[in-house]
Amino acid sequence: MALQGEIFIRAISRTLCWSASFYPQPILNYRRRSTQGLAIDFPTTNTLGFLAYMIYTATFLYSPLIRSQYAARHPISPEPSVRFNDLAFAVHAVILSTLVLSQFWPAVWGFKVSRFQRISRPVAGIFWGCILTVLGLAVFVAARGTGASLRAGDWAWIDVIYALSYVKLVITIIKYIPQAWVNYKRKSTIGWSISAILLDFSGGVLSILQLVIDSALQDDWSGITGNPIKLLLGNVSIFFDLVFMLQHYVLYREKKSVVEGAGNDGGAGEGVLAPLLGGGSSRSIPRVELP
Known part of the structure; x- marks a missing residue:
């Protein structure tokens, strides 16, 4: 019981850190009355990724067909490992x-938004590619008429749900890249909340630690070796969190620059965001360095 209690506490701590990490960015945007400095690619891909994860968890929890198909394919462990807290976290993340x-x-918030700010071409390609892939697979399964099949060798609706989990995997791998690129081009992290990164980093570290400690206590390392995707996702997030901390605290710590005409909120001017991964055209804009 004591061991289960410790595992539960670590899981709650990890989930709280990850859940709390969603609040600093919208609060920062509200206080600045601006989204300048934040790449629109990040919330766009994040919304798609967690929407896919929400549908995935909801179907594994509440769809009798999906649960039956899972049990048929995993007779030794017929109960899915998805729990209600996974769905609650996903719904919260989508919102x-x-x-x-x-x-x-x-028109919604009245915030200052760069006229150059739009989804970059590579991210737009991945975004629509994920959607079209899932829709194409759904049409394929429907056309074959095997959606409700319990045979492991048939293409079924559970395969469409699995495709949604792969969408979440792809999004998790690529979603931080545009923001890291924007910070690099601007030589500044103004507009990007470091508090969110610190909370996300704490949740990621706690998740990896829980995986390692649980495996060590049970003398069973299959939780790590048997689930490399989960380990990869955790390490990818931690890696980018470290990149953002390096940018914020080391590389651009003293480069608190504003662009002429950007206002007094310390945000970046529009032209700085123009070359966002190949989107838009750049132009030379005078900068004023603050002491």
């Missing part, structure tokens, strides 16, 4: 990610 995405529409 907060959508909130941040909505802040890029001045």
Whole structure:
């Protein structure tokens, strides 16, 4: 019981850190009345990734067909490992990610948004590619008429749900890259919340530690070797969190620059965001360095 209690406490701590990490960015945008400095690619991909994860967890929890198909394919362990807290976290993530995405529409919030700020071509390709792939697979399964099949060798609706989990995997791998690129081009992290990164980093570290400690206590390392995707996702997030901390605290710590005409909120000017992974055209804009 004591061991189960410790595992539960670590799981709650990890989930709380990850859940709390969604709040600093929209709060920062609200206080600055601006989204300048934040790449629109991040909330766009984040919303898609967690929407896919929400559907995945909801079907594994509440769809009798999906649960039956899972049991048929995993007779030794017929019960899915998805829990209600996974669904609650996903719903919460979708709401907060959508909130941040909505802040890029001045008609909704009245925030200052760079006229160059739009989804970059590579990210747009991945975004629509993920959607079309899942829809194509759904059409394929429907056309074959094997969607409700319990045979492991048939293409079924559970395969469409698995495809959604791969969408979440792809999004997790690529979602931080545009923001890291924007910070690099601007030589500044103004507009990007470091508090969110610190909370995300704490959740990632706690997740990896829980995986290692649980495996050590049970003398069973299959939780790590048997689930490399989970380990990869955790390490990818931690890697980019470290990149952002390096940018914020070391590389651009003293480069608190504003662009002429950007206002007094310390945000970056529009032209700085123009070359966002190949989107838009750049132009020379005078900079004023603050002491």
